[in-house]
Amino acid sequence: MNIRSQVSMVFHLDKCIGCHTCSIACKNIWTDRKGADYMWWNNVETKPGTGYPTKWEDQEQYQGGWEKNGDQPIRIKSTGKARVIPNIFHNPHMPSMDDYYEPWTYDYQNLFNAEEGSDQPIAKPISMITGEDIEVESGPNWDDDLGGSQIYASNDPNLEGLSDQQRLQLSSVERLVMFYLPRICNHCLNPCCVASCPSGALYKRGEDGIVLIDQKKCRAWRSCVAACPYKKTYFNWFTGKSEKCILCFPRLETGQAPACFHSCVGRIRYLGVLLYDADRLEEVANLPDEELVEGQRSLILNPHDPEIIRKAQSAGIPDGVIESAQQSPVYKFVMEWKIALPPHIEYRTLPMLFYVPPMSPVMANFEEGLASHTMKNLFHGIDESRIPMQYFANLFGGGHEGVVRYAMGKQLAVRWHRRAETVGDVDRATADRFLREADCSLEEAEAIYKLTSLCTFEDRFVIPPMHREEAIEMIKEPGEQKAETGFGFVGGPRRGL
Amino acid sequence: MNENFLDQFLFIALPYVCLFTFFLMTIYRYRVQSFSYSSLSSQFLENKHHFWAVVPFHYGILVVTGGHLLAFAIPRTLLAWNSVPWRLYVLEISALAFGILTLIGLIGVVVRRFGNSKIRMVTTPTDWILFAMLLVQTVSGVCQAIFYPWGSSWFATNMSPYLWSILKLAPDISFVASMPSLVKLHVVLAFLTIGFFPFTRLVHVLVIPNPYLWRKTQVVRWHGTRGRKP
Numbered sequence: 001m002n003i004r005s006q007v008s009m010v011f012h013l014d015k016c017i018g019c020h021t022c023s024i025a026c027k028n029i030w031t032d033r034k035g036a037d038y039m040w041w042n043n044v045e046t047k048p049g050t051g052y053p054t055k056w057e058d059q060e061q062y063q064g065g066w067e068k069n070g071d072q073p074i075r076i077k078s079t080g081k082a083r084v085i086p087n088i089f090h091n092p093h094m095p096s097m098d099d100y101y102e103p104w105t106y107d108y109q110n111l112f113n114a115e116e117g118s119d120q121p122i123a124k125p126i127s128m129i130t131g132e133d134i135e136v137e138s139g140p141n142w143d144d145d146l147g148g149s150q151i152y153a154s155n156d157p158n159l160e161g162l163s164d165q166q167r168l169q170l171s172s173v174e175r176l177v178m179f180y181l182p183r184i185c186n187h188c189l190n191p192c193c194v195a196s197c198p199s200g201a202l203y204k205r206g207e208d209g210i211v212l213i214d215q216k217k218c219r220a221w222r223s224c225v226a227a228c229p230y231k232k233t234y235f236n237w238f239t240g241k242s243e244k245c246i247l248c249f250p251r252l253e254t255g256q257a258p259a260c261f262h263s264c265v266g267r268i269r270y271l272g273v274l275l276y277d278a279d280r281l282e283e284v285a286n287l288p289d290e291e292l293v294e295g296q297r298s299l300i301l302n303p304h305d306p307e308i309i310r311k312a313q314s315a316g317i318p319d320g321v322i323e324s325a326q327q328s329p330v331y332k333f334v335m336e337w338k339i340a341l342p343p344h345i346e347y348r349t350l351p352m353l354f355y356v357p358p359m360s361p362v363m364a365n366f367e368e369g370l371a372s373h374t375m376k377n378l379f380h381g382i383d384e385s386r387i388p389m390q391y392f393a394n395l396f397g398g399g400h401e402g403v404v405r406y407a408m409g410k411q412l413a414v415r416w417h418r419r420a421e422t423v424g425d426v427d428r429a430t431a432d433r434f435l436r437e438a439d440c441s442l443e444e445a446e447a448i449y450k451l452t453s454l455c456t457f458e459d460r461f462v463i464p465p466m467h468r469e470e471a472i473e474m475i476k477e478p479g480e481q482k483a484e485t486g487f488g489f490v491g492g493p494r495r496g497l
Numbered sequence: 498m499n500e501n502f503l504d505q506f507l508f509i510a511l512p513y514v515c516l517f518t519f520f521l522m523t524i525y526r527y528r529v530q531s532f533s534y535s536s537l538s539s540q541f542l543e544n545k546h547h548f549w550a551v552v553p554f555h556y557g558i559l560v561v562t563g564g565h566l567l568a569f570a571i572p573r574t575l576l577a578w579n580s581v582p583w584r585l586y587v588l589e590i591s592a593l594a595f596g597i598l599t600l601i602g603l604i605g606v607v608v609r610r611f612g613n614s615k616i617r618m619v620t621t622p623t624d625w626i627l628f629a630m631l632l633v634q635t636v637s638g639v640c641q642a643i644f645y646p647w648g649s650s651w652f653a654t655n656m657s658p659y660l661w662s663i664l665k666l667a668p669d670i671s672f673v674a675s676m677p678s679l680v681k682l683h684v685v686l687a688f689l690t691i692g693f694f695p696f697t698r699l700v701h702v703l704v705i706p707n708p709y710l711w712r713k714t715q716v717v718r719w720h721g722t723r724g725r726k727p
Contacts (some may be wrong), residue, residue: 084706495537
């Protein structure tokens with residue numbers, strides 16, 4: 001057993017209101033630079049929808065992630081040792097800027113400098129790359145709230161396996177449905193971007209599992225951009241280096257939550273440590289599709305188990321980190337309650353960002369054309385969900401409904417339980433029946449309710465002590481580190497000629 | 498006398514200045530500005546014509562440069578190979594073919610960079626100077642292959658000894674002094690390109706990835722001593 005710790009995340013989609021505050025917080029800190037202007041390390045997508053870059057989930061097009069053919073060990077879909085050299089001049093699976101969008105700004109100076117005329121001057125959109133006039137045709141969030149069209153929703157790759165009737169219902173009047181999917185780098189356990197980098201510039205930090213790109217080693221071979229199935233590595237067109245979400249490690253190292261977590265208005269984000277067994281990674285990444293979700297859970301170790309604690313200590317994991325793992329909200333959501341699920345586990349990168357799938361909105365019951373106010377069928381069952389279970393299964397279950405049904409059933413039971421507790425118009429026996437059917441005890445339901453609805457800052461973000469300052473002292477002059485503000489550059493990076 | 502002086506400058510002084518600049522500045526740049534070592538790919542900005550320009554250019558120039566290096570390193574073996582006419586023809590024709598491939602690719606690269614407004618934004622004056630040098634160099638090389646045939650043999654007998662004499666710090670320009678002007682231009686431009694090399698995007702040639710083929714699939718970096726298994 002090779003125990004490692006990983007800073008992991010849960011996004012509770014039932015609480016996401018799609019306000020994009022996270023995206024703006026991230027943009028302002030990290031990607032408001034030339035070359036990174038089109039990047040959104042954090043973005044929020046409307047689902048069903050095509051997302052950013054357009055149709056990123058369609059791996060027939062993008063060739064991201066790992067693939068498994070029969071009994072063969074998994075391999076990177078877009079590259080590999082035999083293909084890296086012949087493809088180094090031209091990467092055949094590299095998305096281009098057209099798949100994202102061309103960043104633009106407005107010619108505000110025209111408002112002041114325009115010739116006097118009979119019309120009001122306007123600020124024309126201009127390209128942030130060339131400065132030329134631009135016809136704005138797409139953006140990072142073009143299909144926000146379905147973008148006023150059925151095109152985006154109907155091209156969602158997750159609709160696979162849905163009947164025509166189900167597809168029609170998704171956009172029909174009075175049944176129209178959507179939810180939001182905020183996305184950052186998943187800091188995977190089996191990252192495809194790291195495995196694909198010809199230069200070895202990408203790496204996973206041993207202590208906390210954050211996946212980073214060494215800017216001094218990156219040579220713009222572009223493999224990571226093609227390999228990441230979530231399209232969360234981006235190519236900086238100006239510096240000629242790839243960049244990605246760094247999970248705000250300078251903030252984490254000083255005990256602060258990442259900017260997107262910190263700023264989240266809906267308080268949907270949770271962060272905490274998980275302990276896992278790195279020796280079994282390869283075995284789990286090779287499991288058949290339907291066993292992947294359970295397989296990934298089997299990697300995660302119980303931080304309360306004395307045996308695991310002893311082994312973690314002997315593996316050199318500090319006591320503070322183990323304590324932090326014991327209080328981790330992520331452990332509760334993923335392992336104890338099993339209501340948080342990994343996105344697209346079938347890509348086999350073993351993402352460490354988990355999503356609590358969203359319940360559909362509460363619907364009125366109609367009797368003879370009138371909205372009824374009886375308690376019968378107050379919360380519709382999960383099979384009457386406006387979003388079919390198969391859709392969630394494609395997104396969060398590797399195509400298999402079982403784990404998704406379990407997570408949804410439990411959330412529904414908590415709703416019944418809390419209705420019985422607070423409003424009282426549902427009798428206790430009904431609530432208990434739902435809890436029993438959902439494999440949920442009363443205490444568990446209360447705990448889920450508390451961590452979902454009444455969670456404080458400290459409940460949501462259990463940040464481990466990273467002891468980075470000690471590590472830095474060992475390998476570097478602290479004064480030098482300070483001058484570089486932790487990024488390894490004194491003068492700032494300059495583009496090569 | 499005057500011409501002799503010019504030859505001495507072009508074929509003794511210039512090569513040493515260029516080689517010295519090459520080694521000094523390449524190492525200096527790697528140590529001080531390692532961030533700037535990048536292939537500076539423009540595939541992200543334009544992906545439709547990228548393949549048709551970049552791929553022929555790279556395969557062409559790799560084979561042609563490799564051929565020059567071989568002729569420089571093992572001239573005797575090359576002459577032995579060329580002693581049978583059909584083998585000489587095969588070598589000459591493939592050298593010309595790859596030279597033309599390079600030229601086509603290079604023209605493609607320049608046209609693509611010039612024609613696309615986005616890529617023009619990431620093309621520096623240095624790039625344009627470099628493209629001009631490479632273009633003249635490739636055209637002069639292809640012309641030599643056509644107008645002064647059997648270059649693989651006369652390179653081995655004349656150019657290789659000259660280059661070795663430079664390397665052995667006992668320069669002997671008698672081999673090049675008698676060459677036609679086109680060949681002289683090619684040699685001078687070659688040394689200029691080597692001298693210009695560390696100031697251009699060409700440095701990406703030096704950082705081609707080889708560890709990938711041997712390293713483990715995943716890369717984990719530890720701070721301090723924790724990485725070592727107990």
